Amino acid sequence: MNEIIFRNESPVRSYSGKKLSDYRRYKDSLAQDFKNRCGYTYCLDFWFGGKTNFQIDHFKPKSKFPDLETEYKNLVYSCSYVNRAKSDDVGSYLDPVDEDYNAHFYRDELGNIYPREESEVARYMYIKLKLYLKRHSIIWMLDQLEQKMFLLQKLIEELDNPVAKELYLAVSFKYNDYKKHLRAIQ
Template sequence: MMPLPIKATRPIRRTTIQKKSRYSLYKPELREDFISKCGYCDTPDYYSGGRTGFHIDHFAPKSKFDLLKNEYNNLVYCCPICNLGKSDDWPGDNPNTSFMGDIGYIDPCSEIYNEHLARNQDGTILALTPLGSYIHKRLKLNLRRRQICWLMERMEDQLTRLAKLGGRDDAEIKALCELTIEYFKYAGFLKRE
């Protein structure tokens, strides 16, 4: 089977965001632009405590490129694991060169991000290129929690579609709908901020 894209929808940073005094003030806009998911691994933010638990990564690290620390186009809405894994790692001294050969990073808003990383049908994240392998290792994309979160999202989508069949009199469909409602009640605990 062919691998799936790591992200079903590519995030797109808006270019019309008004300049703010601190990069942390961009979080609502970043959350919207990144569809409430980690820009790197695509895990929904509610698995890490929602907006308050998610981080803002400086794609070109602020420790090396202080002038970019408050530039919206250098910010990535991301989970704590990806942010800590990438940390201030960067392949050189130029903020515009994010990779050199097989070392470095692809901006998750780039059209070529999915050329380096993908998913198996079971949700595990795969490296497709040597550069993808570097990113995979640094961001710990092999962690099982990423697969579980992805599978739970797929299950929720399927349960939602099945629940719409609930108007029928079939006892098995009715039981499935009740189970679906119960599942969403518990999953809702994760999604509260």
């Protein structure tokens, strides 16, 4: 099995404004810092209905650490599936900003997420956060398809190959129809 890196870019926490009284008001900054991707699965928020449907995870649960409820450094942009699975658990977790997830997780050629055997905390997260769910690999595959379509489009423009252009248009038409359908139901 070929191992593929878990994520191409690591999120950051760059917010340097005043401390806000409601953690929800950080959502725009979190979306930007996490590049509109779940801090735990690297799934793009678009496939979940966009920023509106993404959630804010408290890395250390607010129920157990109320003093951290509005601390930006304790917040993680997260898909609802992971945020709900994590809930108020205080088990071992890797902070998506402070840790290199590529050292703890990898993907196979189908986008399935796996913990590295030597990382006990990754194995814990894999089970607790349900990182094995098929939805994460499907979203990864859709992202990969879109990236390849952009590359193919550039190549077609450079090479001016009519057969490749026709194939690209057929595939991109179906793909874009699907994305329009998703936007319409969001």
